[in-house]
Amino acid sequence: MAPAVPAVEARGLFRRFGAVQALAGLTFQVERGELYGLIGPDGAGKTTAIRAVAGLLDPDQGEARVLGLDPLRDPAVRERLGLMPQQYSLYRDLTVAENLQFFARLSALPRPVFRERAERLLGITRLAPFTARRADQLSGGMYKKLALACALLHQPEVLLLDEPTNGVDPVSRRELWALLHEFVEGGMAVVISTPYMDEAERCHRVGLVHHGRLLLEGAPERLLAAARVEGLPRPTFEELFIREIEGAAA
Ligand SMILES: Nc1ncnc2c1ncn2[C@@H]1O[C@H](COP(=O)(O)OP(=O)(O)OP(=O)(O)O)[C@@H](O)[C@H]1O
Ligand SMILES: [Mg+2]
Structure with a gap:
């Protein structure tokens, strides 16, 4: 059997x-079923x-690969990749439901498939009660969750999220991470x-x-354990990272 290609390679x-x-x-390299934090x-x-x-x-210089494909040149990547950019532009004057419909049309989802997925995504993001609300009237956390739902409609195998928790309240942040863990358990x-x-540990x-x-890469618990050996008795990620950044500057 051919060796499995990594999900993402930079x-x-x-x-x-x-x-x-x-x-x-x-x-860096990311496997299927892995949650990798930059x-x-x-x-x-x-x-x-x-x-x-x-x-x-x-x-x-250098190259990126997604599921072994060149994202710059292979149009098949689009169907298999989900992206939530840092400045995610939903249509602010469209409702939650209309935004989902719009993104479903972009990826040419058949109507029954769209209905089923939209319902599921509205459920897990807890946006179901707000389908008629305009995007510009959502809270910051709800807006991010709607953006996430839109990025997930086509069921990507690889999901790229640029600062999805920025400006999101702690409860929604926790929910968002729980969702991500569900997805990676499914192989994404x-x-x-x-x-x-503090999100490193997730x-x-x-x-x-x-x-x-x-500057540093690895499983969070291993990085913390290594710092303990090197003389930080109860290291936090913040301390660990600041130490690395200062070390690199020196
Ligand atoms: N299109 C661009 N034109 C000019 N400079 C850019 C451009 N994009 C990024 N940069 C610069 O490249 C550097 C890296 O930017 P980048 O946006 O990748 O950082 P980041 O880690 O995402 O930061 P943040 O946490 O603030 O989003 C920064 O100095 C930024 O100003
Ligand atoms: Mg950025």
């Missing part, structure tokens, strides 16, 4: 915007990395970016992004 990605080196040799401060390169994996940006591969260090593996490359 191989030595470089990308410069004028004087800014946004990606400087970023490499964690790093503002401007670290998380969005640029996600855009490169989604095929929205041509790297100067999820890449999620977040500036919140991922199977994390990569700490800084100045466009990974």
Whole structure:
């Protein structure tokens, strides 16, 4: 049997915007059924990395693969990938139900399939009571959940989420993470970016992004255990990451 291809591969990605080196040799790999966190401060390169994996940006060097396919050149990637960008644009003057219908039409979902999926997604995001509400009248957390539902309508095998929990209240944040765990248990591969260090522990593996490359990568409990050995008695991710970032600067 041929070895399974990784769900996501970023191989030595470089990308410069004028004087800014946004990606400087970023490499990571994510398997099916894995929840991978790209964690790093503002401007670290998380969005640029996600855009490169989604095929929205041509790297100067290196390449990205999604399920073994080239996201820049293979149109089949679109059907198998879900993306929730950092500035997710729903139609603000359309209702919850209308937004879902709009995104279903984009991926040409047959009506009965759409009905069934929309119902399920409205249920798990708890948006069912609000289908008639306009998107611009939703709370920040509800808006993000609607965006997530729209990104999931076509049942992608790989899901890329750029800071989906930013500005979301703690309860909705917890719900969103619980949802993601359900999806990966079903075999989906999820890449999620977040500036919140405390969200690291909710991922199977994390990569700490800084100045466009990974400073540290691994399973959260292993990274914490290693820090303990190195002299932080009760390390938090924040301490661990700050130490790495300061170490890299020194
Ligand atoms: N289109 C662009 N034109 C110019 N500079 C850009 C562009 N996109 C990104 N950059 C710069 O590249 C660097 C990395 O940006 P990126 O958006 O990837 O960071 P990020 O980790 O997503 O940050 P944040 O947490 O604030 O979203 C930043 O310095 C940013 O200003
Ligand atoms: Mg970003």
